[in-house]
Amino acid sequence: MPGGTDQTLRPFLWRAANLYSDTEIVSRNHDGMQRYTYSEYEDRTSRLANALDEYGIEEGDRVGTFCWNHSRHFETYFAVPSIGAQLHTINPLLPDAHIQYIVDNADDRLIFVDQSLAPKLASAVADADGDEFADVEFVVMGSEESEHLEATPYESFIDGQDTDYDWPDIDEEQPAGMCYTSGTTGNPKGVEYTQQMLWGHTMATLTPQGIPMADDDVVMPVVPMFHVNAWGMPFSATAGGSKQVFPGPSPEPEDIASLIENEGVTISAGVPTVWLGLMEYCSEHEVDLSTLETVIVGGSAAPKSMIEWFDDQGVEVLHAWGMTEMSPIGSVSHLKSDLQDADYDTQLEKRGKQGLMVPGLEFKVIDENDEEIAWDGEEFGELWVRGPWVTKEYFKRPEANETDFEDGWLKTGDVVTVDEDGYIQIVDREKDVIKSGGEWISSVELENAVMAHDDVAEAAVVGVPHERWQERPVAFVVPGEGVDRGTLVPEINEMLADEYPKWWLPDEIEFIEEVPKTATGKFSKKDIREEYADQSLVEGQVPEDAAPDRD
Amino acid sequence: MPGGTDQTLRPFLWRAANLYSDTEIVSRNHDGMQRYTYSEYEDRTSRLANALDEYGIEEGDRVGTFCWNHSRHFETYFAVPSIGAQLHTINPLLPDAHIQYIVDNADDRLIFVDQSLAPKLASAVADADGDEFADVEFVVMGSEESEHLEATPYESFIDGQDTDYDWPDIDEEQPAGMCYTSGTTGNPKGVEYTQQMLWGHTMATLTPQGIPMADDDVVMPVVPMFHVNAWGMPFSATAGGSKQVFPGPSPEPEDIASLIENEGVTISAGVPTVWLGLMEYCSEHEVDLSTLETVIVGGSAAPKSMIEWFDDQGVEVLHAWGMTEMSPIGSVSHLKSDLQDADYDTQLEKRGKQGLMVPGLEFKVIDENDEEIAWDGEEFGELWVRGPWVTKEYFKRPEANETDFEDGWLKTGDVVTVDEDGYIQIVDREKDVIKSGGEWISSVELENAVMAHDDVAEAAVVGVPHERWQERPVAFVVPGEGVDRGTLVPEINEMLADEYPKWWLPDEIEFIEEVPKTATGKFSKKDIREEYADQSLVEGQVPEDAAPDRD
Helix, strand or coil, X not given: CCCCCCCCCHHHHHHHHHHCCCCEEEEEECCEEEEEEHHHHHHHHHHHHHHHHHHCCCCCCEEEEECCECHHHHHHHHHHHHCCCEEEECCCCCCHHHHHHHHHHHCCCEEXXXXXXXXXXXXXXXXXXXXCCCCCEEEECCCCCCCCCCEEEHHHHHCCCCCCCCCCCCCCCCEEEEEEECCCCCCCEEEEEEHHHHHHHHHHHHCCCCCCCCCCCEEEXXXXXXXXXXXXXXXXXXXXXXXXXXXXXXXXXXHHHHHHHHHCCCEEEECHHXXXXXXXXXXXXXXXXXCCCEEEECCCCCCHHHHHHHHHCCXXXXXXXXXXXXXXXXXXXXXXXXXXXXXXXXXXXXXXXXXEECCCCEEEEECCCCCECCCCCCCCEEEEEECCCCCCCCCCCHHHHHHHEECCEEEEEEEEEECCCCCEEEEEECCCCEEECCEEECHHHHHHHHHCCCCEEEEEEEXXXXXXXXXXXXXXXXXCCCCCHHHHHHHHHHHHHHHCCHHHCCCEEEECCCCCECCCCCECHHHHHHHHCCCCCXXXXXXXXXXXXXX | CCCCCCCCCHHHHHHHHXXXXXXXXXXXXXXXXXXXXXXXXXXXXXXXXXXHHHHCCCCCXXXXXXXXXXXXXXXXXXXXXXXXXXXXXXXXXXXXXXHHHHHHHHXXXXXXXXXXXXXXXXXXXXXXXXXCCCCCEEEECCCCCCCCCCEXXXXXXXXXXXXXCCCCCCCCCCEEEEEEECCCCCCCEEEXXXXXHHHHHHXXXXXXXXXXXXXXXXXXXXXXXXXXXXXXXXXXXXXXXXXXXXXXXXXXXXXXXXXXHHHCCCEEEECHHHHHHHHHHHHHCCCCCCCCCEEEECCCCCCXXXXXXXXXXXXXXXXXXXXXXXXXXXXXXXXXXHHCCCCHHHHHHHHCCCEEECCCCEEEEECCCCCECCXXXXXXXXXXXXXXXXXXXXXXXXXXXXXXXXXXXXXXXXXXXXXXXXXXXXXXXXXXXXXXXXXXXXXXXXXXXXXXXXXXXXXXXXXXXXXXXXXXXXXXXXXXXXXXXXXXXXXXXXXXXXXXXXXXXXXXXXXXXXXXXXXXXXXXXXXXXXXXXXXXXXXXXXXXXXXXXXX
């Protein structure tokens, strides 16, 4: 059989550790700043691999992480997949019930957890109805034990292990990573990333059409490493031999600003909320952004005002679009060469779109009549994508696999236009998830919870634009007949607070007479948004230019 | 099974034809300049695919090309692999016997041949001993028939075919390309390129560590498209959405200069001989090289004087190293970021080396004691490489597969040092092929041919540095006892001229008393080169700075 060796992640580590042995990895850890080289990183990663072996982790086992962005988390990124196991990054901001579900669904054997997140995980463990955590053990990141969980400290876990490891040859179809996506209905759906998917994603994102990184770059992913591998940046930065900077637990704008200044960050990435925070911080403090060349904005649309602000600082904003199902990068809004001479407004309009699909992917846009739309920036339909790093199925979810995939295409659920230049723009979405500070809130789940109150006849929850968080949930409630509206609002709030994290709770609860419906009787979120967009509760809070483009 | 869709070439064409439909492909064809867009390219490629279907080419069939660099040849690059067949690019500069061997070995069903190369192919066909060409038909590039071969004109072949084609889903392990490498002994060895190998090579070469190309680039491969897919540039330029320029049959320095000027070429690639020709041309003519940004030099080492000359023009020379077995790119001599401040001589020294291995590959260097060498720029050993676009076997050559591969590693036969920065430098080679103007001449084959003369006792052929051609063969002959040396030289020359192309013939034939031998009794080429390096025949002809670094 002709063909080369399998496409796996480990040679990226080999390259960095050998060609860039002295290049630094800098991390704001729970226990202080950590600063070491790729050579030391390789040693510690090998020690972790030996520790995982000794613990009994075998090929195909799933190992969870419940962590922010830091160097120890990064060590799991290469160690776990490169021994043939699967790295399952768990989003610690999910409600307990979702955490319980996904640990059970993924059958994690071991979970690495941050000190600061141990209480949250302990709560999910304590509240578990069944045996979701029965076979799971914990390693807490750092040198200290946890007060909240029975867990081995990470430094004890790897202590005394050999700094060499005889890495096995791994099949490229071996699952190497895993991440759950929050849908609108039901439980989160797991997406597995094979070695090959992560390899292809790494290479494709390093091209000029993606997010190229080289040995003169200093790369800082602010996007959490529990969000689809921080958009793959820890892998691509390693392959490119870049210095890496990890901003640690719950980074504040001040932390981000000082890391950019002190470490000479050239490329960073995060959701708009992160950059709005930095912009606000810079308006009140003297911050030197002179090393910064590129800011990747994703998760929600990049407001034009943000692109302009960074342009003024000499920093290029690249708007990237992707999905958990796509490992995650799909398109990047590079300005095409023949638009370099266009007027600034035209350029801004193009750069604010979801962008141009990177090499290796294909897409088509299917309208309600199952026809492909014209690329005229006006017709719209559902975006379908396929490619080597686009999943073809969800993990153990046959019912979703029936509806969300067709002939190898992923039906994204996003409704888009495509203009004459090939730029994709999301104009609506079938899924009505609410994107709040880079996190997704299921509107349908909140609606169902609100409607569980006896005095509620109907309720719809939609995301409304929010300057800092992009979107916040607002509940529109039709009360039952004769209900005391004065007591209903606090009752609903109290009920939701019992079940959901604080950031899931609607900012406002408004009474309406009826929830508008579509022809098929479904709630029409689009109509709600249009009808109530100028409601006094929302009006005036949201400068138009800070709102996401999508709605 | 998780995982994305297969890695195949066709989505690169899809991307260019849709996102860059108006971007040009310009070609110096036999029948004049051709200029069309990616959109028209896709139409013609689809017509070719339909024609191949109609002709009866099926999945797995091999289709040969015997062509220079031009747009019709480029059409075969996507059409043949994307219907599931295999594109076998035949080197038209090989001796007839090699052409006969590889067409037979590859079992080509159809060969596309240039008008200018039809006489050469016709000669190989006419001289064939057996039925090597019995099942092969020919298509001649252009609108006219050939006087030399019974062949369908290309334009008639695709005439009337539909501009749409229902491209099949192709397995990434399907062989998509094929190229033969001339070894030191025996017949050329075939290397098959799967869809996946070409996909991975395309992506890896688009990274900043390779040869990045974007939509503001104008890419002109001077390296022939019969040499490992012109180093993959037609694929990577398409994936990157670049304008492409093909310099056509036997391009002279004048052709290259005018294409750079007229088409605004930004990236070009070729062997040193090409660039020496351009440098000489520029010394006598006014040539505007202002658009040119990058010149890729490969096939032989880039002389420092060449790097300096291009530096003076504001053009970056990137020295790239690869092998037919590696699809072909292995390393590129980018200057590392921490060498940006080094003095110019140090930079030149680094840039003149074979360079840094691109992401995705691994190498090791094994000395005579089977130990890995130190990376100190002094110890040396044989270079072993592996990776997703490095072949793991030769086509139908079990005996070579036994010796040239081990545990998934390709033993390159090149002897190298690696310095502290990880730059590879070839210092010698086990294979003693002679590199003449970017073509390889088998020294062993010439030796055997010379030794076939009854009056020759022993003979060794080595490559000696040559200003224009990099190397030229010189034969060192031990005559039999009492032989008339005066008549022997013309007799040998006449004998070789019957069998080999003119450019294979040794520039000089010298008499020696004995061929130096290694411990195991093999000819020691290294000793010959050292002992006779200062022979008057060679001395003085070769300015040191124009000679390859390798010897």
